Amino acid sequence: MKSSASPPDHPGSTSGPGTTPTKPGAVTGWLKRLFRLPWAGAIAAIIVLLAIDLMADSSYLAVSYNSSTGHLVGNLIDIMRAAAPVLMIATGMTLVIATAGIDLSVGSVMAAAGAVSMEFLSNNQNAASASAALSALALALALGTVLGLANGLLVTAVGLQPFISTLVMMLAARGLAKVITGGQNARATSEPFRFIANGYVLGLPVVFLIALVIAASVALVCRRTALGMMIEAVGLNPRAARLAGLRSRGLILTTYVVSGLLAAIAGVFATASVMVVDVSNTGYLMEMDAILAVVIGGTSLAGGKFSLGGAAAGALLIATLDKTVLFLGVPASATPAFKAAVIIALCLLQSQRARSWLASIKASRRSRADQTEAVAA
Amino acid sequence: MTEPGPNRPIVEMKGITVEFPGVRALDDVRLELRAGEVHALMGENGAGKSTLIKALTGVYRIDAGQILLDGEPIRLSGTRDAEAHGISTVYQEINLCTNISIGENVMLGQEVRGRFGINWRKTHAAARAALELLSLTGIDTRAPLGSLSLAVQQLVAIARAVVRHSRVLILDEPTSSLDAREVANLFEVVRQLRDSGVAILFVSHFLDQVFELSDRVTVLRNGSYVGQYAITELDQMSLIAKMIGREFEAYQEIASSSVLDSQDDAAPPALATTRLTRRGAIAPTSLSFRRGEVIGLAGLLGSGRTELARLLFGADRAESGSVMVAGRKVSLSSPAAALAHKIALSSENRRDEGVIGDFTVRENIILARQARRGWARPLSRREQDELVSKYTRAFDIRPADPDRLVRFMSGGNQQKILLGRWLATEPQVLILDEPTRGIDIGAKADIQNVVRDLAASGVTVIFISSELEEVVRLADRIVVLKDHRVIAELTNGPDVSVDAIVGIIAREGQTP
Numbered sequence: 001m002k003s004s005a006s007p008p009d010h011p012g013s014t015s016g017p018g019t020t021p022t023k024p025g026a027v028t029g030w031l032k033r034l035f036r037l038p039w040a041g042a043i044a045a046i047i048v049l050l051a052i053d054l055m056a057d058s059s060y061l062a063v064s065y066n067s068s069t070g071h072l073v074g075n076l077i078d079i080m081r082a083a084a085p086v087l088m089i090a091t092g093m094t095l096v097i098a099t100a101g102i103d104l105s106v107g108s109v110m111a112a113a114g115a116v117s118m119e120f121l122s123n124n125q126n127a128a129s130a131s132a133a134l135s136a137l138a139l140a141l142a143l144g145t146v147l148g149l150a151n152g153l154l155v156t157a158v159g160l161q162p163f164i165s166t167l168v169m170m171l172a173a174r175g176l177a178k179v180i181t182g183g184q185n186a187r188a189t190s191e192p193f194r195f196i197a198n199g200y201v202l203g204l205p206v207v208f209l210i211a212l213v214i215a216a217s218v219a220l221v222c223r224r225t226a227l228g229m230m231i232e233a234v235g236l237n238p239r240a241a242r243l244a245g246l247r248s249r250g251l252i253l254t255t256y257v258v259s260g261l262l263a264a265i266a267g268v269f270a271t272a273s274v275m276v277v278d279v280s281n282t283g284y285l286m287e288m289d290a291i292l293a294v295v296i297g298g299t300s301l302a303g304g305k306f307s308l309g310g311a312a313a314g315a316l317l318i319a320t321l322d323k324t325v326l327f328l329g330v331p332a333s334a335t336p337a338f339k340a341a342v343i344i345a346l347c348l349l350q351s352q353r354a355r356s357w358l359a360s361i362k363a364s365r366r367s368r369a370d371q372t373e374a375v376a377a
Numbered sequence: 378m379t380e381p382g383p384n385r386p387i388v389e390m391k392g393i394t395v396e397f398p399g400v401r402a403l404d405d406v407r408l409e410l411r412a413g414e415v416h417a418l419m420g421e422n423g424a425g426k427s428t429l430i431k432a433l434t435g436v437y438r439i440d441a442g443q444i445l446l447d448g449e450p451i452r453l454s455g456t457r458d459a460e461a462h463g464i465s466t467v468y469q470e471i472n473l474c475t476n477i478s479i480g481e482n483v484m485l486g487q488e489v490r491g492r493f494g495i496n497w498r499k500t501h502a503a504a505r506a507a508l509e510l511l512s513l514t515g516i517d518t519r520a521p522l523g524s525l526s527l528a529v530q531q532l533v534a535i536a537r538a539v540v541r542h543s544r545v546l547i548l549d550e551p552t553s554s555l556d557a558r559e560v561a562n563l564f565e566v567v568r569q570l571r572d573s574g575v576a577i578l579f580v581s582h583f584l585d586q587v588f589e590l591s592d593r594v595t596v597l598r599n600g601s602y603v604g605q606y607a608i609t610e611l612d613q614m615s616l617i618a619k620m621i622g623r624e625f626e627a628y629q630e631i632a633s634s635s636v637l638d639s640q641d642d643a644a645p646p647a648l649a650t651t652r653l654t655r656r657g658a659i660a661p662t663s664l665s666f667r668r669g670e671v672i673g674l675a676g677l678l679g680s681g682r683t684e685l686a687r688l689l690f691g692a693d694r695a696e697s698g699s700v701m702v703a704g705r706k707v708s709l710s711s712p713a714a715a716l717a718h719k720i721a722l723s724s725e726n727r728r729d730e731g732v733i734g735d736f737t738v739r740e741n742i743i744l745a746r747q748a749r750r751g752w753a754r755p756l757s758r759r760e761q762d763e764l765v766s767k768y769t770r771a772f773d774i775r776p777a778d779p780d781r782l783v784r785f786m787s788g789g790n791q792q793k794i795l796l797g798r799w800l801a802t803e804p805q806v807l808i809l810d811e812p813t814r815g816i817d818i819g820a821k822a823d824i825q826n827v828v829r830d831l832a833a834s835g836v837t838v839i840f841i842s843s844e845l846e847e848v849v850r851l852a853d854r855i856v857v858l859k860d861h862r863v864i865a866e867l868t869n870g871p872d873v874s875v876d877a878i879v880g881i882i883a884r885e886g887q888t889p
Contacts, residue, residue, distance in 0.1 A: 224755070225752050225753055225754075225755050226747045226750075226751075226752045226753075226754075226755040226756070227752040227753075229740060229744075229747070230747070230748070230752055232736070233733055233736065233740075233744060236733050236734075236735050236736065237729070237733045237734075239729055239730045240729070240730050240731055240732065240733050241733070241744075242692075242711075242712055243690075243692060243712050243722065243724055243730050243731075244712070244744045244745040244748050244798065245712050245713040245715075245716040245717075245745050245748035245749055245802075246713070246744075246748045247711070247713055247748075304735055305735065
């Protein structure tokens with residue numbers, strides 16, 4: 001540890017940009033490649049957290065089948081359900097961040113979308129009908145799209161900085177939510193609408209399945225078309241991208257619209273589970289969770305190369321973390337600090353500098369071990 | 378400060394080896410810099426010049442060999458370390474902050490401190506003094522750096538080195554964006570520094586300048602040391618031969634005769650402008666370009682040649698006037714629109730408007746082609762591979778690894794990749810703005826050959842270069858610009874020479 005201040009003299013260690021594995025054993029090579037994935041850290045952290053839970057309660061991971069309802073029940077199922085809204089906004093956030101932007105308004109858009117659907121259902125005589133539920137859903141999605149479009153226009157057409165534009169929208173959308181419900185928390189009863197968040201299909205929570213399908217579709221569209229590459233080009237070098245004939249404005253606008261739409265879906269998830277929109281607390285600070293999920297997933301805030309799989313892993317980690325904090329009985333006042341500690345540890349593990357520092361420690365240890373071996377022999 | 382005697386080496390690099398994963402960038406290279414000399418470092422692109430400089434400034438760690446400073450071995454772990462040892466660098470793409478003041482740029486990290494933190498008055502005074510040493514008087518050091526021309530910014534970068542009492546000054550392609558007068562000015566300063574005992578390492582692709590300024594030369598080829606020579610031992614031919622390791626017929630083979638397509642004049646021109654105007658950029662300009670023609674735009678830096686090119690590509694919008702493509706009036710509202718009309722522009726600013734460094738060779742080459750197809754119709758892997766291997770082979774891009782990140786490749790290779798990107802869009806009009814700036818002779822010859830071949834296949838090529846020889850050698854027709862307007866159009870022939878063009882520019886109005 002002490003010798004870490006001076007750089008190692010090993011010719012093989014971290015000399016150039018990017019190092020290649022030296023000893024490709026079959027299994028270790030595979031493991032190493034896994035470890036190099038941008039979101040390997042998130043997966044590892046999830047496993048560690050679940051292991052801690054398991055130590056506290058050996059039946060923590062048990063998933064049982066409730067034969068009367070046909071549902072799977074257990075903590076893992078709860079985590080899936082909780083991850084769904086984060087997964088949605090993290091997916092949209094990834095695309096926005098890839099264009100070197102940011103969307104701070106997603107939490108408030110969630111509240112606004114939830115508010116419009118709850119208000120619609122509470123004033124509807126046929127609230128229990130499927131058509132009313134679908135209308136409420138459509139209203140929420142339309143509102144999210146419009147708010148996303150407004151964000152995108154502020155950024156592309158007006159030319160405001162993404163941080164400012166979406167900060168304004170963060171205030172405006174929550175204000176809008178309060179206007180829609182008249183400042184009250186709106187509640188409604190609609191079984192079909194409630195099904196979106198609380199229903200089960202094939203024993204699994206439908207909300208998680210919907211989120212998974214949407215996230216996977218977005219990823220497929222990005223990677224099976226040229227959209228992903230184009231978004232990355234705009235994020236990496238906007239001027240070069242423009243000269244290469246990319247319509248950067250359209251691309252950037254699209255990412256904000258997608259982010260608004262996905263935030264509306266997350267808002268529906270969050271309100272449908274309790275059938276109440278709490279205009280002050282629904283989606284509160286969710287933009288932070290989304291940004292963290294994106295960063296944990298290995299997408300740089302500077303824009304460019306992005307990983308939707310990483311964002312999904314990050315969203316799952318955040319849901320696991322929330323659940324673990326609750327389960328371990330960490331006092332409510334200490335919860336944010338606990339969460340921060342885990343996330344900082346993870347970011348450190350992923351930083352290039354911290355990694356090469358660790359590698360240099362390992363290398364100098366190994367050389368010392370070699371020396372002692374040589375002396376012994 | 379230890380006062381070294383004249384001609385004693387300040388820096389000696391011996392047996393320097395630098396390896397990147399899979400590549401040995403430098404192999405047993407040596408370099409000796411003496412006090413009071415200008416030492417040129419020569420080699421083709423990818424020969425290892427930049428790597429050697431980065432080894433000397435501590436950016437890259439060396440895998441073998443040693444660096445001696447005044448005979449003492451030193452170990453450098455970064456540019457800050459190198460600056461502490463008196464080694465300063467002025468990079469080709471100036472690494473200063475354009476949004477802070479001139480004085481702050483000069484004094485960054487060397488601010489004069491008083492009892493209450495930085496004493497800005499004294500700091501700016503010191504900056505002024507340093508600038509005056511370089512005969513830059515009357516500069517407001519509190520103005521933002523961005524308000525200065527590129528040439529003066531370069532001198533400000535040198536002033537930074539003066540403030541640090543640097544004993545070794547590395548100038549990496551300092552003249553690539555300067556005009557003749559600015560170059561003369563710079564050389565004056567460099568000689569002055571040399572005479573005060575600074576060792577100067579000079580990297581340039583301009584052979585004339587190397588011969589004008591340098592005392593000694595070290596030549597590298599493919600990451601290996603070729604030799605060190607006194608400049609008086611060499612002439613241009615022998616230096617080039619050492620750099621490329623073969624006789625340079627390739628360079629001379631390029632036909633100087635123009636092979637003008639004799640097509641009937643009834644066919645509409647490939648591209649024509651009528652009173653195309655943009656304030657501050659170009660005065661009303663009417664030009665027409667035929668199929669298969671190479672048109673050179675000649676003029677000094679800032680004469681309007683780049684501005685005209687950008688209007689023709691829709692990178693900037695014209696305020697008035699019209700453009701016809703193949704006889705049809707078109708609106709060039711954006712680069713995307715221009716590309717749709719089969720017009721392509723390779724920008725002079727390779728780093729900011731050209732390659733995307735964090736993209737692979739493959740992604741860089743297919744980008745514009747894909748943009749024209751739209752996002753919903755991706756090029757299949759096979760189509761991508763075909764395009765990439767076609768241009769990798771045609772332009773001899775090295776290493777021929779389509780999945781290598783472009784930022785790890787040399788300038789000449791980056792330029793070839795860009796050329797590949799534009800050719801992949803199958804343009805009818807190709808505008809090349811300084812395609813050969815800052816690249817080596819081999820790559821230059823390759824690019825000039827490509828221009829000829831393209832013209833022969835019917836593409837209109839608009840060629841912009843600060844090197845008038847190149848324009849005269851390649852162009853069928855030369856459009857001369859000065860002060861943002863066209864002052865002459867010449868059909869190339871035996872009577873058209875560099876001197877003739879310089880004469881036209883000089884005679885027009887007041888001479889610079």
